[in-house]
Amino acid sequence: MTPGLYIGLISGTSMDAVNAVLAEISAAGFRVLAARSVAFPAPLLARVRRLSIPGISPASADAIDAIDAIDELGELDHLVGELFAGAAIGLLAARGVSPQDVTAIGSHGQTVRHRPRTARPFTLQIGDPNIIAARTGITVVADFRRRDVALGGEGAPLVPAFHAATFSDPAERRAVLNLGGIANLTLLEPDRPVTGFDTGPANGLMDAWTRRHRDQPFDAGGAWAASGEVVPALLAALLEHPFLRLPPPKSTGPEDFTPAWLDAQVAAAGRPAPADVQATLCEYTAATVADALGAGPPARLIVCGGGVHNDHLVARLAARLPGTRIESSAAHGVDPEQVEAAAFAWLAARTLAGLPGNLPSVTGARQAAVLGAIWPGEATGRTAG
Structure with missing residues (x-):
């Protein structure tokens, strides 16, 4: 891959912020130099959620x-x-780096719908790369997922290739767990192809329930969940979601695990106390991850994403995986909040080098492919290279 500075931008299914990283690719490898997180303005966040999550649009003039x-x-x-452009510009300003010194930006965008298993599969991300390129003057690589879908793949997850390059060890069975709005696993086993898939909701349902009942963006540290009791009947009902029975390759999103679906399960379980529902949702995430790892869990589970800060969730994972060492990706040199943005900086470099970015063993695509499209940094006349 071409040595240089790259920016990675992503807003995940939790939609809490745009995460931006500045990374360097050199002969010594890949390293993150700086990071910045920019929260969605509340009115914009509300509009994106209304558009992208079925069942939350209000029955009013706002619908x-x-x-x-x-x-x-x-x-x-x-x-x-x-x-997204503002996040990149602010990151460079804080670091004192000129846009002319950046080779490219890899922008994932914000997913508003992901339907890889319909009769006409598609995945859709917003965050116009033309605007990012025009505002920053930097070449942008974006629209990473749709080529994989066009080749029969799920279009997700795409980060396992980066996980393999960054966190694998030829002497140890490892897995990487990203706890964003949706949870995904990457399985790194010596002498075997990399595999990975989404396991179900991570923080998405818990965050939505917390917003509704506590008027907080998330359950800090999992303290509210820890104060409640798991409701066995509700947990059993949640575990019947059909996505969980699908074999890999598979991916999902908030359009599958909607607030309306959760409300129906809560009503059928007799409307338990909100704290008990939160405790059950936390257990649900831990159970689906442990079940996805199967009877032979890895020696080490490397955790990234916002869920790494949910102490109660991490404790429940540890209880369900007693033989596995669980640790943050920070122990391996990448802050847990920066892993996904870093992955798209890395994927941008692969695209510019003409190298595949997907792993068919993960997504189910017919073949490996160069991902995304390239928008030159026309504001300054710069091109990739």
């Missing part, structure tokens, strides 16, 4: 109808592009 949905999509594509 998106069939007539104005395209206008809303187009405007949000622009606004999210501006937010």
